Amino acid sequence: MKSEIKTGLIFGIIILVGTVSLYLFYTEIDLKKNTTNQLEIQNKDLLKKAPTLKGMTGLINTTEKNLDKLIKGNVVLYDFWTYSCINCIRTLPYITAWDDKYQEQGLVIIGIHTPEFEFEKNQENVLTAVNKFEVNYPVVLDNNKEIWNSFENRYWPRKYIADDEGYIRFDHIGEGAYKETEIVIQELLHERSEKNNQKINTGNTIEINEYEHSILRTPELYFGYKFSSGRDHLGNIEGFQPNAIVDYKLPTEINQHFFYLEGQWKNTRDGMKLISDTGKVVLNYHAKQVNIVASGDTELEILIDGKIIMDDISGVDVKSSTVTILEPRLYNIIELQNGESHILTINIKKPDFEIFTFTFG
Numbered sequence: 001m002k003s004e005i006k007t008g009l010i011f012g013i014i015i016l017v018g019t020v021s022l023y024l025f026y027t028e029i030d031l032k033k034n035t036t037n038q039l040e041i042q043n044k045d046l047l048k049k050a051p052t053l054k055g056m057t058g059l060i061n062t063t064e065k066n067l068d069k070l071i072k073g074n075v076v077l078y079d080f081w082t083y084s085c086i087n088c089i090r091t092l093p094y095i096t097a098w099d100d101k102y103q104e105q106g107l108v109i110i111g112i113h114t115p116e117f118e119f120e121k122n123q124e125n126v127l128t129a130v131n132k133f134e135v136n137y138p139v140v141l142d143n144n145k146e147i148w149n150s151f152e153n154r155y156w157p158r159k160y161i162a163d164d165e166g167y168i169r170f171d172h173i174g175e176g177a178y179k180e181t182e183i184v185i186q187e188l189l190h191e192r193s194e195k196n197n198q199k200i201n202t203g204n205t206i207e208i209n210e211y212e213h214s215i216l217r218t219p220e221l222y223f224g225y226k227f228s229s230g231r232d233h234l235g236n237i238e239g240f241q242p243n244a245i246v247d248y249k250l251p252t253e254i255n256q257h258f259f260y261l262e263g264q265w266k267n268t269r270d271g272m273k274l275i276s277d278t279g280k281v282v283l284n285y286h287a288k289q290v291n292i293v294a295s296g297d298t299e300l301e302i303l304i305d306g307k308i309i310m311d312d313i314s315g316v317d318v319k320s321s322t323v324t325i326l327e328p329r330l331y332n333i334i335e336l337q338n339g340e341s342h343i344l345t346i347n348i349k350k351p352d353f354e355i356f357t358f359t360f361g
Contacts, residue, residue, distance in 0.1 A: 055146025214339025289361030
């Protein structure tokens with residue numbers, strides 16, 4: 001083997017090992033930053049109690065009277081979520097599995113649905129999502145963010161776990177830390193059972209394949225002008241114009257991590273609403289998964305790098321290169337094995353369409 005090739009291979013291996021090491025290091029740092037575990041604190045005067053659930057705007061799978069009974073004397077996992085959030089959706093298989101496994105042993109799970117967009121305030125929309133994701137535990141609607149604020153929360157998803165006396169012993173922001181979270185559930189259930197002279201068998205932690213993000217990916221992109229401050233990724237020169245109908249033109253250069261519009265669009269607080277008969281959204285991205293949050297009654301044609309999307313990289317909501325929009329929710333557009341850079345083009349075939357975000361994996 002020539003020395004130049006050998007040197008190149010060694011250099012490549014060093015870069016690969018370094019990249020993986022940095023990824024694992026920052027993953028561990030991120031886990032510690034996003035997780036607060038207070039199991040070891042003996043003096044409960046140093047702990048906060050979970051606030052009462054005042055300000056709820058609706059309930060699913062329970063009544064207010066029954067909710068109070070469920071909380072008293074049990075270990076409670078409070079899950080802040082909203083149904084179009086991809087990060088929240090990815091956590092639901094774990095939460096529903098914990099509900100099935102531990103509800104008879106003293107665990108109560110309460111989903112606190114705090115909307116990010118106006119359409120998520122509609123209880124029928126939330127109920128549709130609850131049924132779709134097979135959520136059987138109580139869900140509290142927090143449309144005015146009163147419960148969110150009482151917990152001093154700022155993130156979706158976020159899990160707080162309170163012991164049987166109501167003290168918050170653990171909380172985690174975002175996806176991940178599933179094993180750590182379940183171990184806390186088990187320890188608090190054993191703590192409760194000892195007080196009540198009960199015997200429980202929690203067994204091993206649940207094994208579910210965790211979604212693996214691409215190491216580098218385009219950040220979440222918002223179409224609503226209320227989100228644009230500090231994260232403006234609209235590439236058109238016309239820019240955001242609050243509450244105005246704007247005729248957007250595609251530029252000749254499409255920059256990565258920016259989205260571009262063609263057609264007449266109304267700028268709303270939450271998103272962009274197509275006004276012209278047809279329109280287009282173009283995105284230069286890097287990721288292995290691409291989703292949109294959208295609403296309306298229309299069909300979208302999906303192109304990748306100017307060509308019809310192939311079935312082997314199509315998301316679950318793409319059928320023969322077409323996405324049918326019928327309800328306000330998250331739609332999975334692209335699903336790859338690894339992160340790649342491409343130009344995504346969405347051709348909208350009729351005007352009843354509003355788009356709120358791009359999210360990535």
